[in-house]
Amino acid sequence: MSPPRSLARLQFHAGFTLDDAVGVVGYYARMGISHLYASPILRARRGSTHGYDVVDCNEVNPEIGGEEALRRLVASLREHGMGLIVDIVPNHMGVGSENAWWMDVLRHGRESRYANHFDIDWLAPDPLVRGRLLLPILGAGYDLTLREGHLRLGKRRGEWVLRLYDDYLPLSPETAAALADDAERTHDAKTDEGRARLHALIEKQHYRLAFWKLASDMVNYRRFFDINELAGLRIERTAVFEDTHRTLFRLYAEGLIDGVRCDHVDGLADPRRYCRQLRHRLDRLRTQRPAGAPRDGAYVVVEKILAEDETLRLDWRTDGTTGYEFMDQVSAVLHDEGGEAPLTDLWRRLTGDASDFATQAVNARRQILVDSFETELDRTARALFAAARADVATRDVSQSAIRRVLGELLVHFPVYRTYAGGAGRDAFDEAVFARAVEGALRTIRLEDADLLHLVAGWLGGEAPRSLPPGPVRRARERAIAVFQQATSPVAAKAVEDTAGYRYGRLLSRNEVGVDAARLAIPAETFHAHAAQRQATFPHNLLATATHDHKRGEDLRARLAVLSEVAERWVITVERWRTRHADLRQRADGRMAPSASDEVMLYQMLVGAWPLSLAPNDDDGIERFATRVAAWQRKALREAKRWTRWTSPNEPYEDACEDFLRAMLSGGAAEEIHAFAEYIATPGAANGLAQAVLRLTTPGVPDLYQGTDYWDFSLVDPDNRRPVDFLARSASLERDPSPVEALATWRDGAIKQGVIMRLLCARKGHPELFARGAYRPLEATGPAAGKVLAFVREHRGQKLVVAVGRHLAPWLAGSSAPAIPADRWQGTTLELPPGKWSSLLDIGKRDGGVVPLAELMGELPVAAWLSSK
Template identity: 90%
Template structure:
């Protein structure tokens, strides 16, 4: 049962528990999925909707049913011959009163047995923070919160605590040892004397309370990105590794789980060491697993964003990544590069912004460093400064100069992170630094150039192990580790959560793990990536939808059609801009929405327009408008131009929402509906193409919950809405041929039927899909460029797959994603010799030259299996 054939991802929370999942096991088994793929299952903060804020590593989350429910789910899975992969969070934990480890640190400070579990800088230079933990938890300034009585002394379970709003903080044993029984009255913040006493007591604690907006400037624990409630772990310490993974290892040894997906591996000090250590521990436990549980190697993938020319390191001993690079590749091959020039020109002309995506990303990095990561920047600069001071040859280097150099390196860093260790940088990381240094030299003042080269050398250009043991080596190793942990969150916040919401040339290319600067790739490049994947990570995950995606997989597929009909889109947008000019408002000194925000809104309206929504359906339009409004407000804040999360510009946001609702009223809604209808069928063809490629190219397909039907979801929380499994199960039970579902394609059953047939083929022929060779096939004829095809082969059995692409000229405005045979006239594909059966129920064929109309039947995708 290992490696998995296909995963079905489920998001667990109080509204969808492990027992709820028991009820859908049979459905996923009929679909052909081999393993369920669970969001984090360990105890998270109360009410968590995602599970990434784990507060107790030793317990299965009671909100989703606890361990008893987990055992019931696994029993149901085993009864169907299925397994379970779970998401784990090694980088960080949720902090607060629910986390006993964190509370012990706050109570005992550096003397806590868990002080070394969290990545806390106890030596921060601020004397008010040094030796303490900065807690940015106050809703206003400290004095104001104190005077208003939101901080007060109280008792909880017989112990003195500090009450903060509706929560509490522990007090150090020494500070409360002499408190009298009437201490609550004598420390009453409503009186001057009581307030002074309470302040004096607070000052004795192992933490310093601060206004939450000061976090980015002052926080002295490593966070997950810029989220104050998620504190980084020192997972590189063996004791921490073992304690945080204790339950995971037990569940694996007991046969309850079959593998793990490691969240945010780039946040760790040493991802390579962690992955190898995790693999080693799982291997040692493998033979302890009970009868009935898979004894094959545990499945192990890591969440990792790879640059276009970057590959996951083979020596990490993982099975691959969670599939963002495939999401990029399959999207790019379905876009039409001919649309790039007109769409770029439209964007530049309407917005007045000539900056390309790379320039936007650099600008965003520079802003993010100041807005969100000042504390992390200072921490990294101090680590480099310590490396300078450790060596007498560089003791005169100033902290200010190091900071200047560091900023330019981070601003121009071309990947999420590097992985230098004791041996220094490898060849790829060396090329990364060369590009970063080249970029930094363009913006750095000339006097700092020599220091830039020096800092680059400290950060792995010179192998630390080549240095003699001592303070210089230790300081270099520390600086290198801190720097490498800093680059990833800066990249993620700047690229995914800022530039991706600013640059709106074509939003289908603004996605996690995607370089929005590149609109399309040729078929040859896609084939090369597939062959490379088979040779290196044949069991890596292939994803087109995740819990983190910005736009649903079929929304992106529909928007990709705009690259094919760019001229028509340009004219349409220009007309809408003129037509809706009177609906814009002046808010806070600027017009709302801005041209950029308006152009992106139009894309989302036609891309996400629900199938079947009529423009005169007032209730349906209202529901759609509410969803888009939530996306819009989040997008505006993430862009950080006119508003942001830390200081919302509500007049601008409200004006943008007013504009949205105005353009969706009356006749304007009919125009959006008409354009959405025009691109709907070629968009559906794209959706089917990317689904088929995900299930047939080398790798393990990941089926995100609910996406068996068309997925026009928006960014979270919209993409985590409840799934109607009853409807999906009912349509699956009807077992209708994909061809016969063409006339009712809008309900999603067509997509589900295609997925189910290919997933079941994977089940019947696992070795062909898992190990089969990959060879591109070239069609011939006038429409050859519209066919992407390949053959997989294993021990004489073959699978030929073909998908249509760039079909808007044929399908635009059509009632169904079915291509009239005359469009394929003169185009064919040679099937290898043998007897062939369609996996999509369109008949049987002999090998040889096959006309494209016969290859596809009435569909836009094809999969043919040969007899042995």
């Protein structure tokens, strides 16, 4: 059963538990899924809806049912011949009173057993923080918080604690022991004397309390991105690795889980070492697994964002990535490069911003360093300064100068991170640094150019291992590790969560792992990626929707149509801009929404418009407006131009929402609905093509919860709404053929039927899909450019797949994504010799040159299987 044939991702939380999942196992088994794919299952913070804020690595989350519920789920899976893959979080933990390790650190400081479990800089230069842990958890300044009585002494389970709002902080044993029975009265902050005593007590603790907004300037623990509530782990330490993985290893040894998805692997000090260590430990446990649990190796994939020319390192011993690069490739091949010029021109004219996406990303990186990562920049600069001071040849280099050149390197860094170690940088990482240095040279002071090259050398250009053992070598290795852990959060926050919300040429290309500067790729490039994947990581996960996506997979597929009808879209947007001018209002000194925010809003409205929503359905329009308004407010804050999470500009945000609601209630709904209808059927064809390519190209397809129907979800939490499994089970029971389902395509059954048939084909012919060679096929004839086709072959058995693309000229404005036979007139595809059966219920036929119309049968997709 390993590696998986296919995964179905489920998000677990109090509203959807492991026992709830038992009820859908049968559905997924009928669909042909081989493994469920669970969000993190270890104990998370109370009320967590995602599970990435783990607070106890040694307990299955009781809010989702605990270990007994896990055993019930696995028993059901085994009855259906299925397995379980779980998401794990090696980079960080949620902190606070629910995390016993964290509380022990607060209680005992550097003497805590767990002081080195978390990535804490106990030697921070600030004397008020040195040797203590800065806690940026106050809702206001420290003095005001103290005076208003939000800090007070109290008892919890018979022990003195420091009460903060509705939570508590531990006191060091020494200070707690010195408190008299009347300490609560003598330390009452309502009086000057009591407040002074309470302040003196707090100052003796192993932590320093601070206003939460000071985190980016002062925090002395590594965070997950800029989230104060998630503290980085030192997973590179063996003790930490064992303590955090003990339960996961036990669950694997007992046959309850069959593999893992490693979250945010780029946050680790040494991803290669971690992945190899994980693989080694899982391999050693295989023989302990019980009968009925597969013993042929755990499935291990890592969440990794790859640049266009970057590949996952083979020596990590993983099965691949979680598939963001595939999500990029399959999206790009469905876009039409002919729309690039008009869409770019529209964006630049209306916004007055001629910057390309690369420039937006650089500007965002520069802002992010100041707004969110000053502490991380200082930490990295100090590590490099230590490396400079350790060598007499560079002892005169100043920390300020290092910080300047380091900042420019980070601003121009073209990938998420490099992987230099003791041996220095490999060829790919060397090329990355060359690009970063080239960019930095354009923006640094002339006097810093030599230092820039020197710093680049310290960061792996010169192998630390070539140096003699001693302080210089240790300092270089430390600097490399700290730098590499700093680049990925800066990239993620700048590219995904800032530039991606500022640059709105076409939002279907603003997605996790996607370079929005590249609108489209040719079929040849898509084929090359697929062939390379088969050769290197044939079990790589293939995703088109995730818990992190910014827009649902079918929303993106529909917006891709705008690249085909760009001229019409340009005219439409210009008309709407003029028509709705009176709805804009001045807020905080500027018009709301801005031109860029308005253009992006129009795209989201036509892209996300529900297939069943009529423009005169007032209740439905209100529900839709509420969903879009939530997306809009989040998007405005992520862009960090007129408002942001740390300093919300509510007048601007409210004015933008007023514009949205006034527009939808004032007659614009009719026109928006009409345009959404115009692109709906070619968008649906794109959605089917995307699904078929995910299910048939080399790799393991991932089916995110609910996306077996059309997925027009927005950014989280909208993409984590409850799934109607009863409706899905009912339509699966009816099981119309895909051609029959064309008539009622809006209900999603056509997508479900196509997915089910291909998943069942994977189940029936696992070796073909797992090992089959990949070869492009070329159609001939007048419509050859509108089909992407390939053949998979293994030991004489073959699969031919063909999907239509760029079909807007044929389908825009039509009532269904059905392609009339005459559209393919004169266009053919050659099936290899043999007997062939359609996997989508079109029929049977012999090989040879076949008209496309006969292969497709009105569907925009086709899949044919040969007999051996």
